[in-house]
Amino acid sequence: MATLDTDAPLRPWIASYPDGIVWDVQIDTRPVHEQVLAACARNPSAVALDFLGHTTSFGDLAKKIIAFAGALQHQFGVKKGSRVALMLPNTPFYPIAYYGVLRAGGTVVNCNPLYTVHELSHITANAGADVMITLDLQQIYEKAEKLVEAGHVKSLVVCHFPDALPLVKKVLFSLAKRKDLARLSASPIADRVAHFSAMIARNETPDAVVIDPHNDIAVQQYTGGTTGVPKGALLSHANIAANMSQIDKWGCGLFYPPSKVVAVLPFFHIFAMTVCMNVPLCNGTQVVMLPRFELKALLNIFARTRANVLPAVPTLLNAIARADSVDTAQLASLEVAISGGAALSDEIRADFGKKSKAILAEGYGLTEASPVVCCAALRVPSKPMSIGLPLPGTDIRFVDIDTGKPVGIGENGELQVKGPQVMSGYYGNEEASRDAFMDGWLRTGDVGHMDEDGYVFLVDRIKDLIICSGFNVYPRVIEEALMAHEAVEETNVIGVPDEYRGEAPVAFVKLKAGHTIGEEALKKYLSERLNKIEMPKQIIFKDALPKTLIGKLSKKELREEYAQTRAKK
Known part of the structure; x- marks a missing residue:
C-alpha cells in the first residue's frame, strides 16, 4: 500500500465528494498480475471473460496466464525489463498475454492492429521489442510478418483466432472464412513463429520474479502521435495499480460482481486497458468483449448478458443515441456509461438520455496518468458539462498559459496533475520527459478551470487554441454551438491562417440523415450564440469526418486537407 502525501494545497473538490469516498484513502500499488491471480484464486469457477458467447473461467484464466508466463521465460528468455509487443484486438488472448508478460517480468508494449507498418515499425524499434504476440488473421498477421522481415521484431507468438470462438462459430468460421487466416507454414518467417496454444500446452511453471512496483515498468504505452512521433510513456507497476485503486474507490462497488463490464473499446488503448480490463478482472468481475464496435452486436450483448457498465467514447454514445433502431428496452440493463477519450457534448448527453436511464459520467485522463485523472460521480448525478x-x-x-503561475477559481489555465498514477517520463527521450513536467506537475496540454465546488471544466487543448486578432478562441466553444443545431450530427473546428486576423476558425460539419441547411443559414444561427471573433470563417459540409482509430474526431486530417486545398488555389 502507498501512503499519500497529505501536505496539501487547497482541495475544494473534497467537500463535493459523494458519500463514502475519501480523498486521502490508502492506494493499493500491488502489481496488477498479482492482483488478478489472487482474484482468480478467490472464485475460480466464476466467469472472467465472455467473447461472443465463449466463456473463460477465472480458474482457467489463471492457469493460462501462468503457463504462458513460463513459456515466455523458458522459450524466449523474457525476464525483467524485456519488452514484449502485443498486437491483438479484444479477444481472450489479450488478457492472457498481458498478464502473462507481466508475470514473466516483462514490459507490455501495446500496438494498435490498425496502425500502418510504418507506425508499428517506429514503436517496435523504439521499444526494442524482440517478441510480438499477434493473431493469425491475415490482415493483422501480414503486418507482423513485415516487422520481422524488417528486423524490428525477432519472433512472433501467433494466436489461432477460431480458438477464441464458441464451438459452433468456430466450426462455421473454419468452413466459411478460412481464407481470412494466414497460412503460417507457408510464411517466409515460419521458423520464427511460435503457436500460442502450443506454449500454453507446455504448462511450464514460471520462475519467480521480484517486482519493485515503483521502479519496474509494467507498460510502455505509446501516445497517439497526432502531433508528432509517438512517445513511449513509462508506466510502472505502481502507476497502473494506483489508478486501478483510485477508480475502484471512486466506483463505490460498481466494479464488483454481479456487475458485468462491456469491453468494446480496445484493450490496447490505455482507457480500456485500465477501466474495461484491469479494474473489473482484479475485482473478480466478468468482462464481456467485442472485437470491434458494431451497434447490433453491442445490443445483442446487453440482451444476452444483461451487462450494466459501458465504458465508451462520445462517438460510440452518439451512434447509440442517434440510431432509430435503439429503444430504452434494449438498454434496460445498463446502469452506468462512462465517457472518455474526447469531450462529451451536451447534445450527445441529452440524446443518449432519451435512450437510456443510465448515469452518463464523463471522465478525463491521459496516457501519462495511467490514464484517469478526473471523473464525474458514478453512482449519483454530477454537474453537467x-x-x-x-x-x-x-x-x-x-x-496561466503564458506565465506558468497558478490562476484563481473560475480562471482558465493549463491543467496540471500530481498523483501516484503519473508516469516517470518517456522512454529514451529526456528532453520530452523534462518538457512534460513543470515544477514536478504533469502538464496535460488541456485548458480549463475549476469552480468553487472543485468541479473541473475543460475548454480545449492548448495546441488547438486559435489566436484571432490577439484573442483566444477555443474550437470546443464553436463545436458546442454547432452541435446544438438540430441538423448537425458531428462537427470539428480547426484554426487556419488568416491574413487579417492571423488565424481564423473553420468548421467542418456532417449533417444528420434527411436534414439540409446551407452555410449562411447555419452562420445566422451561430450569430446568436457566438461572438464575431468566434464566428467560423467558413463552414465546410462533409459526408463523413475523419476519426482516430478509437473513434475520436481527428483534427490532423482536416488540417492537412485544408492546407492542400488552399495550396491549389
Whole structure:
C-alpha cells in the first residue's frame, strides 16, 4: 500500500465528494498480475471473460496466464525489463498475454492492429521489442510478418483466432472464412513463429520474479502521435495499480460482481486497458468483449448478458443515441456509461438520455496518468458539462498559459496533475520527459478551470487554441454551438491562417440523415450564440469526418486537407 502525501494545497473538490469516498484513502500499488491471480484464486469457477458467447473461467484464466508466463521465460528468455509487443484486438488472448508478460517480468508494449507498418515499425524499434504476440488473421498477421522481415521484431507468438470462438462459430468460421487466416507454414518467417496454444500446452511453471512496483515498468504505452512521433510513456507497476485503486474507490462497488463490464473499446488503448480490463478482472468481475464496435452486436450483448457498465467514447454514445433502431428496452440493463477519450457534448448527453436511464459520467485522463485523472460521480448525478472531480489521491492545479503561475477559481489555465498514477517520463527521450513536467506537475496540454465546488471544466487543448486578432478562441466553444443545431450530427473546428486576423476558425460539419441547411443559414444561427471573433470563417459540409482509430474526431486530417486545398488555389 502507498501512503499519500497529505501536505496539501487547497482541495475544494473534497467537500463535493459523494458519500463514502475519501480523498486521502490508502492506494493499493500491488502489481496488477498479482492482483488478478489472487482474484482468480478467490472464485475460480466464476466467469472472467465472455467473447461472443465463449466463456473463460477465472480458474482457467489463471492457469493460462501462468503457463504462458513460463513459456515466455523458458522459450524466449523474457525476464525483467524485456519488452514484449502485443498486437491483438479484444479477444481472450489479450488478457492472457498481458498478464502473462507481466508475470514473466516483462514490459507490455501495446500496438494498435490498425496502425500502418510504418507506425508499428517506429514503436517496435523504439521499444526494442524482440517478441510480438499477434493473431493469425491475415490482415493483422501480414503486418507482423513485415516487422520481422524488417528486423524490428525477432519472433512472433501467433494466436489461432477460431480458438477464441464458441464451438459452433468456430466450426462455421473454419468452413466459411478460412481464407481470412494466414497460412503460417507457408510464411517466409515460419521458423520464427511460435503457436500460442502450443506454449500454453507446455504448462511450464514460471520462475519467480521480484517486482519493485515503483521502479519496474509494467507498460510502455505509446501516445497517439497526432502531433508528432509517438512517445513511449513509462508506466510502472505502481502507476497502473494506483489508478486501478483510485477508480475502484471512486466506483463505490460498481466494479464488483454481479456487475458485468462491456469491453468494446480496445484493450490496447490505455482507457480500456485500465477501466474495461484491469479494474473489473482484479475485482473478480466478468468482462464481456467485442472485437470491434458494431451497434447490433453491442445490443445483442446487453440482451444476452444483461451487462450494466459501458465504458465508451462520445462517438460510440452518439451512434447509440442517434440510431432509430435503439429503444430504452434494449438498454434496460445498463446502469452506468462512462465517457472518455474526447469531450462529451451536451447534445450527445441529452440524446443518449432519451435512450437510456443510465448515469452518463464523463471522465478525463491521459496516457501519462495511467490514464484517469478526473471523473464525474458514478453512482449519483454530477454537474453537467463537467469532467467531474479529481480522483482520490490526485492533486490538480491550473496555471496561466503564458506565465506558468497558478490562476484563481473560475480562471482558465493549463491543467496540471500530481498523483501516484503519473508516469516517470518517456522512454529514451529526456528532453520530452523534462518538457512534460513543470515544477514536478504533469502538464496535460488541456485548458480549463475549476469552480468553487472543485468541479473541473475543460475548454480545449492548448495546441488547438486559435489566436484571432490577439484573442483566444477555443474550437470546443464553436463545436458546442454547432452541435446544438438540430441538423448537425458531428462537427470539428480547426484554426487556419488568416491574413487579417492571423488565424481564423473553420468548421467542418456532417449533417444528420434527411436534414439540409446551407452555410449562411447555419452562420445566422451561430450569430446568436457566438461572438464575431468566434464566428467560423467558413463552414465546410462533409459526408463523413475523419476519426482516430478509437473513434475520436481527428483534427490532423482536416488540417492537412485544408492546407492542400488552399495550396491549389
